Amino acid sequence: MRPSTDHPVDEPGWGPLARYVIAATLARTSDGGAVVAIVLMVNTSGGSGWLAGALGACITAPHLLGPFVARSLDTARDSRTVIAAASLAHGTTLAAAVLLYPHTHPAVTAVLLTISGLFGPLLTGGISSRLPAIAGPSQRRQRRAQGWDVATYGISGTVGPTLVAAVSAWASPATAALTLAAGCYIAAAVIRFLPYAPAPGKTADVPRPLRTLTGILASGPLRRTLYLTVTVAFSVAALPVTAVSSTHTLGVSAAAAGILTAAYGLGNLAGSAGVMIRPSHTEADRLTTHLAATVAATLLLITLTPSFPLAVTAYAAAGIANAYFFAATLAARNEYAPDNARGQIFVWVGALKITAGSAGTAAAGALISTSAALPLLLAVALTIASTLLSLAERRHNRRYNAPCGPASPHTQPENGRPHPTGPTDRIHDCSNRG
Incomplete structure (x- = not known):
């Protein structure tokens, strides 16, 4: 077989997708499962919990x-080469x-893992930045493809740790990590x-x-997409x-x-399947705001449930809402990003999202001893605050930019890619106000 020809495809079939x-x-399974494999490897070899962490x-x-290594996505003649090289480097390191690890000082392992981690963003946001060229110019096709993209994150987040646990039990954590590298x-x-x-x-x-x-x-x-993404993560x-x-409060075992x-x-x-089957036609900026509020509502619902079945x-409702929200943020990154920085914008938002997720887990661990509901109540408050800020921004922009002239050229299709129209895009007209 030969790699695809160096010509963009206007209406690709299902093969490229x-x-x-x-x-x-495969790439995200490796990225998501590597941490579990390393922690298990250190623990089974007698290392301390501090070293494993x-x-x-x-x-x-x-x-x-x-983001500081992602510029190559926008400058390379062929970004497939950049992402493929990142995948090889991630697996090799x-x-x-x-x-x-068993034969050297842990510092050597730490350096190699740090190098491996540097390529991780190119396997998450970096790969996602390729999706518009694969899905074609139709908004419906792009948003349906974004549902598939969300599914890859969900599958890899589940399969990665499960695969590591299974292979570790059957062979060893080192074998599990090598399996991820092969992927x-x-x-x-x-x-x-x-x-x-x-x-x-x-x-x-x-x-x-x-x-x-x-x-x-x-x-x-893009600003609203960023702070809503970070807050929800x-x-x-x-x-x-x-x-x-x-x-304990639900009356069931810890398991x-x-x-x-x-x-x-x-x-x-x-939720990702729902996006695939019936993608939304709502403007991405408005959609992310509405879906962030939906995520907040499901988190509040979790704190109010009196029984385990409920x-x-x-929890399932929260997963559905977050999948729809994630797909909307992918749409916003694609539809509002300038062509010459799309790869970097995907990686920037993805990197800050992962960082926010780590901070959220740490904060929940610190607050959970005070009250079981406190972490989620804080999460609901932060998400609602971000949603209200987003609504206020958009309302202010509509008022502030109303006298401005006709819609910006940026609202017109560019290279066959649809751009959403509406008041929020008038930021391009009046000296970038809003």
Whole structure:
């Protein structure tokens, strides 16, 4: 077989999307399961809990630096090469860290895992930035494809840890980590068979990482997408901690917490299926705001459930709501991002989302001893506050920009890609107000 030709495909069939789903699931399974494999490896070898946590953090913490290596997505002649190389590098450094751990100082393993973690953002937001070229110019096709993208995250987040646990029990944690590394190699090969998309422009026209972040904050729709994404990620990260703590008040054993988290995961997959079957036509900026409020409502529902069966239902509802919200944020990143910084914007939002999720888990762990409901009540308050801020911003922009002239050129289709129209896009007209 030969890689796809170097010509963009206007109306691709299901083949390119199927290859995308395979590549994204394999790469993200490795990224999501690596922490579990490392922690198990250290624990089974007699290492301390502190060392296991520190080495696990070496994989996750570098995600925050992802935007500083993501510029290559927007400058490379063929971004498939960049993502495939990142997948190979992630798998190779992970395998090297595992193989060398019993024979070297832990600092060597830490360095290798840190390098592996640096490539993680290119396997999450970086791969997602390829989706518009695969889905085609139709908004419906793009949003349906974004439902598949959400599903890859849900599948990998479930399959990764499960695969590691199963292989670790059957063989060893090191074997589990090497299995994840092998998945990266397969993903790299599949990525090379995705449709080609040309570079958006000259390298000199591609902004630097900090300038890209400034551009996100200056754009109303992208700014709102960013702080809503961060807030919701912080909020739903409290669910696993709350699930364990709430089993006592629900009158079930602690092991039942696994059922609650499984219900959330299944709900997430069901939500992504809903996006695939019936994608929304609502403007992405408005959609993210409404769905963030829906997530807050489901989190509040969890705190109010008096029985375990109702709690299972509430966790599933939270998973469904978060899947729809995640798909909406992917749509917003695609539809409002300028062509010459789309890859970086996907990675920036993804990196800050992962960081917020880690902070949310840590905050929930610190607050749970005070009250089992406190972490989720804080999450609800933060999410509602962000939603109200988003609504206020959009209302202010409508009033402030109403006298401005005709809609910006940015609302017109560009290179066959639809841009949403509406008051929020008038930020491009009146000196970038709002």
